[in-house]
Amino acid sequence: xxxxxxxxxxxxDKDFRESLSWLLEGEGHHxxxxxxxxxxxxxxxxxxxxxxxxxxxxxxxxxxxxxQLLERRWxxxxxxxxxxxxxxxxxxxMKNNAVDFIEKPFDDGAIxxxxxxxxxxxxxxxxxxxxxxxxxERWDSLSKREVGVAELVLKGMANRExxxxxxxxxxxxxxxxxxxxxxxxxxxxxxxxxxxxxxxSDSLR
Amino acid sequence: xxxxxxxxxxSGFEMDEDRYRFLVEHSGELISAHRPGDWAYTAVNPxxxxxxxxxxxxxxxxxxxxxYHPEDAEAMQKKLIPAIYKDGIRTFRYRxxxxxxxxxxxxxxxxxxxxxxxxxxxxxxxxxxxxxxxxAAEQALREQQAELAHMSRLMTMGEMASGLAHEINQPLxxxxxxxxxxxxxxxxxKVPDPQRLESLLKAIVKQxxxxxxxVKRLRGLVKKTPFQRSDIELGALCTDVxxxxxxxxxxxSGEIRVEKPDKPVVITADRVQIEQVLVNLIRNAIDxxxxxxxxxxxxxxxxxxxxxxxxxxVMDNAGGVDxxxxxxxxxxxxxxxxxxxxxxxxxxxSIIEAHGGRISLEETRDFATVFRMVLxxxxxxxxxxxxxx
Numbered sequence: 001x002x003x004x005x006x007x008x009x010x011x012x013d014k015d016f017r018e019s020l021s022w023l024l025e026g027e028g029h030h031x032x033x034x035x036x037x038x039x040x041x042x043x044x045x046x047x048x049x050x051x052x053x054x055x056x057x058x059x060x061x062x063x064x065x066x067x068q069l070l071e072r073r074w075x076x077x078x079x080x081x082x083x084x085x086x087x088x089x090x091x092x093x094m095k096n097n098a099v100d101f102i103e104k105p106f107d108d109g110a111i112x113x114x115x116x117x118x119x120x121x122x123x124x125x126x127x128x129x130x131x132x133x134x135x136x137e138r139w140d141s142l143s144k145r146e147v148g149v150a151e152l153v154l155k156g157m158a159n160r161e162x163x164x165x166x167x168x169x170x171x172x173x174x175x176x177x178x179x180x181x182x183x184x185x186x187x188x189x190x191x192x193x194x195x196x197x198x199x200x201s202d203s204l205r
Numbered sequence: 206x207x208x209x210x211x212x213x214x215x216s217g218f219e220m221d222e223d224r225y226r227f228l229v230e231h232s233g234e235l236i237s238a239h240r241p242g243d244w245a246y247t248a249v250n251p252x253x254x255x256x257x258x259x260x261x262x263x264x265x266x267x268x269x270x271x272x273y274h275p276e277d278a279e280a281m282q283k284k285l286i287p288a289i290y291k292d293g294i295r296t297f298r299y300r301x302x303x304x305x306x307x308x309x310x311x312x313x314x315x316x317x318x319x320x321x322x323x324x325x326x327x328x329x330x331x332x333x334x335x336x337x338x339x340x341a342a343e344q345a346l347r348e349q350q351a352e353l354a355h356m357s358r359l360m361t362m363g364e365m366a367s368g369l370a371h372e373i374n375q376p377l378x379x380x381x382x383x384x385x386x387x388x389x390x391x392x393x394x395k396v397p398d399p400q401r402l403e404s405l406l407k408a409i410v411k412q413x414x415x416x417x418x419x420v421k422r423l424r425g426l427v428k429k430t431p432f433q434r435s436d437i438e439l440g441a442l443c444t445d446v447x448x449x450x451x452x453x454x455x456x457x458s459g460e461i462r463v464e465k466p467d468k469p470v471v472i473t474a475d476r477v478q479i480e481q482v483l484v485n486l487i488r489n490a491i492d493x494x495x496x497x498x499x500x501x502x503x504x505x506x507x508x509x510x511x512x513x514x515x516x517x518x519v520m521d522n523a524g525g526v527d528x529x530x531x532x533x534x535x536x537x538x539x540x541x542x543x544x545x546x547x548x549x550x551x552x553x554x555s556i557i558e559a560h561g562g563r564i565s566l567e568e569t570r571d572f573a574t575v576f577r578m579v580l581x582x583x584x585x586x587x588x589x590x591x592x593x594x
Contacts, residue, residue, distance in 0.1 A: 019386070083370065105380075
């Protein structure tokens with residue numbers, strides 16, 4: 001399972017990155033090291049896995065990278081690596097959705113357990129994100145008029161009301177409505193509601 | 206000059222030889238005459254007894270060098286003698302031996318008596334005072350200052366604790382990862398590639414040395430040491446001290462740079478105290494930048510050598526010192542920091558002044574804040590110090 005998941009290590013200390021990579025690879029994890037938050041943003045393509053992120057780095061900080069991840073809707077779970085006395089910042093990191101944080105220098109057992117646990121969670125997160133992305137793609141493929149019709153359908157309006165509201169014929173509403181259902185790959189309005197709720201709750205995250 | 210009358214050459218005032226004898230015999234100051242060369246006592250007043258426990262009879266004919274502390278005797282021979290020959294009158298401080306083997310501090314004014322016709326050195330007249338109490342007071346002051354400096358160092362280290370812990374934890378974390386990674390492979394029956402193993406063992410050694418080096422330097426700063434002077438090279442000192450701050454400056458996305466001459470700059474000073482001043486000044490610059498939105502956060506530590514003195518400037522561009530503080534910034538309890546005690550600069554100044562130097566705050570075309578310290582070089586420092594000629 002860990003073959004297909006990547007553990008990204010972002011730290012500005014080359015020796016530290018490589019040592020951590022050595023430890024994780026010994027346990028069969030696939031790792032990728034990057035020397036800065038900026039380098040990660042450049043290299044990351046949304047691969048599933050987890051991110052071991054140094055809180056204090058030259059250039060963009062760990063917290064700033066976390067904020068970027070949220071903004072870009074990247075769901076990769078983050079484990080913050082903190083130094084001595086970084087409690088305040090670690091708390092901030094947790095608020096920004098970090099799954100956990102670990103203080104340097106750490107016990108090998110502790111970091112390996114944390115990575116295992118996070119990768120396990122990562123599976124769910126990525127499959128769910130993939131699902132939502134699929135729905136979003138489908139939604140985005142709707143034409144402007146189709147979106148207009150769909151929104152009114154979601155409000156619970158009947159075809160006749162929609163036709164009146166938009167000033168078009170019932171026949172046209174029926175055509176748009178069936179296209180929406182086809183593109184969204186659903187047969188019933190309740191299913192359509194579920195999909196849209198999934199997109200909206202993901203956007204609120 | 207009559208046999209029992211003495212005419213004062215300068216005032217014409219006549220004085221009885223008995224009165225002269227009375228004066229010399231009852232003087233609390235030690236008055237002695239020496240012959241050139243071995244500086245043997247040719248005459249000495251009874252005050253010698255209270256100085257050294259010796260009677261005049263016991264020292265007449267003995268070389269004055271026997272009475273000096275061996276270290277001072279050596280220095281006197283090197284510097285004092287040529288000076289006496291040259292200038293005529295000079296004042297020196299040295300340690301004078303007591304009959305019981307102890308030493309007391311003495312300040313002597315030496316005057317050379319020459320043949321008016323040939324200029325040949327005939328005799329040296331010395332008037333000496335016991336300054337042990339004064340020297341003890343000065344020593345106590347230095348100890349007090351060293352104590353204060355030590356306390357201030359501990360406080361500074363406390364403020365720096367988080368950054369320093371990072372500097373040490375980083376290599377420790379790396380070492381642990383490498384070692385644990387190798388151990389786990391061995392326990393799983395996997396034998397790591399010897400070449401890979403060699404390179405990671407090398408990394409372990411490098412990282413352990415890195416941690417040890419930081420601890421060693423830290424211990425030097427935190428250790429309570431008496432005030433002690435030695436010859437120190439300021440270029441290496443600047444580089445060492447700046448080494449404490451690389452990570453912290455990098456976190457600010459700043460830069461710290463040492464500019465120094467190619468040649469070594471050696472002064473006689475208390476290493477730990479000079480390091481402390483530098484730590485204080487760099488710390489201040491970093492703190493100033495953390496509170497500012499300066500785009501380019503540059504700190505320059507510039508060492509320059511001049512004839513007789515060395516100058517170190519710590520320069521930053523974090524907006525300068527508030528005008529209301531410029532006058533009093535070196536006074537105790539004056540600070541521009543919200544959480545500062547205002548002791549750093551006051552202690553820095555007392556350290557620099559104890560070394561015979563000066564510290565000042567300036568502004569230049571390129572830098573908003575320039576702390577400039579000027580320290581005398583080895584030789585001039587010794588003379589200023591006045592302890593050993």
